Amino acid sequence: MKILAIAAALFIAAPAVAHDLTVGDLQIIHPHIPQPAPGAKSAGGYMAIVNNGAEADRLVGVETDIAGKAEVHESKVAADGVGTMEHVEALEIPAGGTVSLERGGYHVMLMGLTGTLTEGEMHKATLIFEKAGRVEIEFQIDPPMMGMGQMDHSKMDHSKMDHSHMDHSTMGHDGAGD
Template identity: 40%
Template sequence: MLKHALVVAALLLPAAFATAHEYTAGDLHIAHPWSLALPPNAPNVAAYFIVHNNGAVDDRLLSVDTPISANAQLHEHVQTAAGAMQMQQVDSVPVPAGKDLVFAPSAYHVMILQPTDRSLLTDGKRFPLTLHFQRAGDVTVQVAVQQQAPAEQQGHSHAH
């Protein structure tokens, strides 16, 4: 019985590594960049991740780019005076020392406008995204395209 359990665990291990991917640049640690699979009629797609700043100094995410689009932007959701949620572009995003910066549905996110290679935006694929930080420099991550949001973000899904 134990031998059978070990075989099953060994077979499942590569699948765990296939979805968990993390990157480090200086004091910054970027965890699991992901995006939802692009529906056929959607003109844009969003990308999400978490930046852990393990340092004692603030950093700033200045911009992003990707070879699958000529226009990738930093966005946030804000509540209007009328109480509605509205998406807006931001010039940069602070990454406070010792804190986490969360890019998630209904929060900060990367908008990839009019992607040119839609074939990379299907479930199971990955595409490159370069994050340009003020202190840590440039970090290129691979964004995992998924059919649904990770379990910890299931309740926050939205489309553009």
């Protein structure tokens, strides 16, 4: 299990320095946010969650002061190339397993950023698990994702998302919306 955790940390952390936290049976590896573009209203939060316990747990919520709203979302791209993003009520963390929150899959969607996020900063958040309860973490602001450009929302199916709180004019492919 340790080898899997180390591999996940190396994959997620590159090129930044990884940090992690162990609470009970859960290990949270390198919670981070790629620095969003100046003026961005949203960003994506990423990490790996390792469950070393004998029972599954579920991530059921996220709280932070750096955004008006934080939710677990899943991005998918259908065979026809249409991308969707959906709010996930609960994310299963299987016993003895690892779930990676990463670009293009599950992630923490931070909507309505309350300020500028600058590379190198640490920002507090709380992950809420069904069994483990409230786990305090710190998101590290990592370097911006390279070469992502602006997100093409013309191919996104937004029908399953409530976008009343989002400003798409500033959403870049910097981890936001992924």
